[in-house]
Amino acid sequence: MKYVVENLFGIDGWNIAWYGVIIACGMILGVILASVRARQDGLKSDMLLDFMLFATPISILCARAYYVIFEWESYADNLWSAFKIWEGGLAIYGGVIGGLLTAIFFCRYHHFPLMRFLDLVIPSLVLGQAIGRWGNFVNQEAFGNVVSDVTMQFFPYAVYIEKLQEWHQATFFYESAWNICLLIAMLLVSRKKAKTGIMVCMYFCFYGLGRFLIEGLRTDSLYLFPGLRVSQLLSLVLMCVGIFLWFWGVRKDKFTTEYRGKYRLS
Numbered sequence: 001m002k003y004v005v006e007n008l009f010g011i012d013g014w015n016i017a018w019y020g021v022i023i024a025c026g027m028i029l030g031v032i033l034a035s036v037r038a039r040q041d042g043l044k045s046d047m048l049l050d051f052m053l054f055a056t057p058i059s060i061l062c063a064r065a066y067y068v069i070f071e072w073e074s075y076a077d078n079l080w081s082a083f084k085i086w087e088g089g090l091a092i093y094g095g096v097i098g099g100l101l102t103a104i105f106f107c108r109y110h111h112f113p114l115m116r117f118l119d120l121v122i123p124s125l126v127l128g129q130a131i132g133r134w135g136n137f138v139n140q141e142a143f144g145n146v147v148s149d150v151t152m153q154f155f156p157y158a159v160y161i162e163k164l165q166e167w168h169q170a171t172f173f174y175e176s177a178w179n180i181c182l183l184i185a186m187l188l189v190s191r192k193k194a195k196t197g198i199m200v201c202m203y204f205c206f207y208g209l210g211r212f213l214i215e216g217l218r219t220d221s222l223y224l225f226p227g228l229r230v231s232q233l234l235s236l237v238l239m240c241v242g243i244f245l246w247f248w249g250v251r252k253d254k255f256t257t258e259y260r261g262k263y264r265l266s
Helices: 018-040 046-070 079-083 092-110 114-139 171-190 198-215 230-250
Strands: 158-161 166-169 223-225
Touching: 018 046, 018 114, 046 092, 092 114, 092 230, 114 171, 114 198, 171 198, 198 230, 223 230
Parallel strands: none
Antiparallel strands: 158 166
């Protein structure tokens, strides 16, 4: 129970994992950021709450499914364990895919421009990812290679892993810091009335680049096959899609459309 708040509010047996608390905080702050940006864009913040009602459970299910698929050997003999989400095993990319699919259907149903919606919520996604990575610190996971040089055994370069009694590269912190820098860049760009789709391109290209580099340092990656990490391959795909969207659509202003639906502020 080391990473769990025991007897929450004094109620015996009511426990909650710190990882869950951190993820929840990231989600709440992300919704707040998106709500503020929505009003600045002339939209009702209700749209974000409506979206989150669907996106949250779908993203969690997809994050779990992504992890289980690429760790199938660990679950093949006990299928029930695949549903034990409280025991850990969620993949960020799976959650992102689930959120993207939800956004596509949500925008089609409400006749809202997809790229404009993604531009609105992606900075919040980056904020949530930056905060969520600290859950890995609490759980002592998502770390990198062993740091044997005593002079480099300090945080934030390295983190001490108690169960291994070793210092390892603090890759969770690297990604959190990278995401914070990306978020700042996005907010600065968004202040200049950038073309629709620019946030999507920035996320695909720069998050993909950072994840590709940092994933190569981790020791607990999911592998497609020996020598090729799943997340690195997907990162390369994201970067390629981001570059394509920039040259094909954003640069030519193909994604700018007018919206006059129910979520528009009167």
